[in-house]
Amino acid sequence: MIYRLNTTWLFSVVLTLLSVVSSTAKAIAQTTFEFDTFYDTEVTLEPLTPLISKATVIGFNPNAPYGLTNFTSINNYSQFNPATGVFTFVSNPAQFGLTGEIGSDSFFGSGEDRLFGSSNATAAIDLTTNSLNGSGTITITGGSGRFIGATGTFSFTETESLDQDPTAGPLKGKAFLRGSFQIPQRVPEASANIALIGVGAIGAAYEFHRRFYKRRFF
Numbered sequence: 001m002i003y004r005l006n007t008t009w010l011f012s013v014v015l016t017l018l019s020v021v022s023s024t025a026k027a028i029a030q031t032t033f034e035f036d037t038f039y040d041t042e043v044t045l046e047p048l049t050p051l052i053s054k055a056t057v058i059g060f061n062p063n064a065p066y067g068l069t070n071f072t073s074i075n076n077y078s079q080f081n082p083a084t085g086v087f088t089f090v091s092n093p094a095q096f097g098l099t100g101e102i103g104s105d106s107f108f109g110s111g112e113d114r115l116f117g118s119s120n121a122t123a124a125i126d127l128t129t130n131s132l133n134g135s136g137t138i139t140i141t142g143g144s145g146r147f148i149g150a151t152g153t154f155s156f157t158e159t160e161s162l163d164q165d166p167t168a169g170p171l172k173g174k175a176f177l178r179g180s181f182q183i184p185q186r187v188p189e190a191s192a193n194i195a196l197i198g199v200g201a202i203g204a205a206y207e208f209h210r211r212f213y214k215r216r217f218f
Contacts, residue, residue, distance in 0.1 A: 030182040035154055037064045037177055039071045042170035043160060051080045052096050055089060055103075059175060066147075067109035071175075073119060076103035089121040089136065105138050112145035115181065125162070132171070134158045140181045152181025 039059025046054040055078045059071035078089045079096050090096070091103030107115040121136025135157045143150035160173030 029185050031185055032180050032182050033066065033152075034180050035065060035152075035177060036179075037061060039064065039175050039177070041071075041158065041160075041173050041175050043173065044170045045078065048077075048098065051082075052098065053078050053080075054100075057175075058170075064107075064109075067111060067113060068107040068115065069109045071105070071107050073105045074103065075101040076119065078123075085124055087123040087132075087134070089119070089123070089134070091118040091120065113147055114144045115140050115147055115150055116142040116144075121156075121158075123158070130162045132160045132162060132173075138177070138179075143181075143183070147181070147183055149184045150181045152179060154179035154181075 039061045041057055041059040044056045046056070048054055055073070055076045057071070057073040057076075060069060061071075062069055064071075076089055076091050077093050077096055077098065077100075078087045080087050093100040093102075103118060105117045105119050117138050117140040119136055119138040121134050123132050123134030125131075126133050135155070138154040138156060140150050140152040140154070142148075154177045156175050156177040158173055158175040160171045164171060
């Protein structure tokens with residue numbers, strides 16, 4: 001009778017542990033990528049009203065990390081405040097009482113790896129150096145290739161000299177970026193390994209009990 005009760009108990013425990021193993025979820029870990037680089041930029045402002053413009057920025061650096069040699073920021077909007085001499089850049093035109101496409105930023109290279117996001121910034125004219133100096137934040141909200149599911153934040157500063165011929169094309173400058181982004185990675189939970197070890201231990205205990213029973217009663 002004791003042997004039968006132990007056998008039943010062992011069998012139910014094994015089934016329970018096997019159930020845990022088969023239904024084990026995946027835990028999510030994150031890999032962090034540091035991002036510290038610069039881009040040579042070209043800025044184009046398309047006037048929409050006397051004080052509001054649509055801004056387009058393109059950037060290039062052949063040595064940018066992770067092969068992300070190109071940067072674009074399109075459909076962003078800038079508003080000039082004559083009282084302070086400050087330009088404010090946003091991605092949502094509704095903030096300036098306008099309708100239009102939402103701005104977006106993208107980092108990419110020759111392959112499928114890309115980062116997507118949006119930015120906000122301010123800039124002011126420095127009369128001492130005759131330059132436009134700005135700073136802001138890019139929020140990473142997605143990606144493609146090996147950067148699927150990317151999230152993160154880059155801070156940046158940007159400078160354009162105003163000693164340029166306004167009829168010669170976009171305003172050329174340089175942007176310096178620093179920050180990091182993360183991508184999720186799925187890894188097995190520790191409970192799966194624990195359950196497998198438990199199954200092995202139960203099996204060994206069962207085998208020992210069976211042999212002990214044979215020697216004692218046969």
